[in-house]
Amino acid sequence: MAKQERAIRTRRAILEAAGAVFDEHGYTSTTIAMVLERADVTKGALYFHFPSKESLAQAVLDEQVDFGAVPPQSSKLQEIIDTTFVVARRLLGDALLRGSVRLTVDQCAPPGVDHTGPFLQWADHLMGLMEQAREQGELLPAVEPRETVELLVGGFAGIQLMSRALTGREDLGHRISVLWGHILPSLAVPGLLRRLDAEPDRGARVLAALESAGS
Template identity: 45%
Template sequence: MATQERGVRTQVKVLEAAADVIDRRGYASASIAEILEVAGVTKGAMYFHFPSKQHIARGVMQAQTGFEDIPEDESPLQSIINLTHHLALRLQDNVVLRASIRLTIEHGSFDDVEPDSPYHWWLQRFTRRFLLAKGAGELRDGVTPEEAAETIVGSFSGIQLLSQVLDGRRDLVRRITLWWKHLLPGLACEEVLPRLCPEGTLDRVVKPR
């Protein structure tokens, strides 16, 4: 049991160190030597769990799937809004998520990491959430859950990248709020729209300037 726990701790150290290096330098410039230095583990210990740099990158990318767990709102559509705000906040303070997103965008730098997997995962999750919104009668006629999910995943990716380039993601929550203000009239039916909060309803969501 102690050996197993040490193995888990080693994996966590390597993934967190790799995330730190990749977030700062990108995948192509991230070296195994620097990852080892930041992690404080031996090369043998790292290679026991991760046979290559590509395997480390895969582990970092898969960490995206751990960021969907938030308190659910009574409104499925409000829960979708809240999730995007939650992700915006985590992109500001969680290096693993930032590195995971960067790897997904920089997929041309490597070959063996199945770069589209996170996109597929998020498309499935948002489609499921929009199906709930449709079942609750919250979506406008003609809005399909699949197309709505593709719109959210694609445009969120672009907005967070724009925010990163222009302001180091410091204004990301404000940009997400403005995005929803423009988007919701095309998604939500008229009777639901006044009850939705583009700023999100999670306690940690910061109101836009």
């Protein structure tokens, strides 16, 4: 059991180190030596878990959607909103998530690294919530859930890139709030619209509630 726990910790340390290095340098410029130095593990330990740089990059990418977990809400539109704000907030402090997002939009990664995974996984996750929102009568009649979800996923990807370039993502909460301010009136029924919370600090408040519930 102790050996298994050490292996889990080692794998996590490698992933977090790789996320930081991929975020800072991109796929092409990242080397295994950089990850080894950052993770402070042996080459044998790294290759035990990840046989190649491609497999390491894929593992970093596969971690992304888990960072969007939020508490359930009676309004599924609010839950979707919360997901975007929580990811935006976590991007400020989590190197593994930043590395995963960097790899998602890094066009220099080889064909063996699947860029489509995070986009498809996010779309599927949000699609489930959007369908529940429709069943609960939260959406305007003309809303097409799949198209709306793909717009949100693509819009978030572009906005976080712009925020990263201009402010190191410090203004990402504000930018996501502006995005929702434009989108929500075309999605939510009027009775719900005024009750939805898309203020810039929403991510910080949701994360604080999660941490409080877990303590």
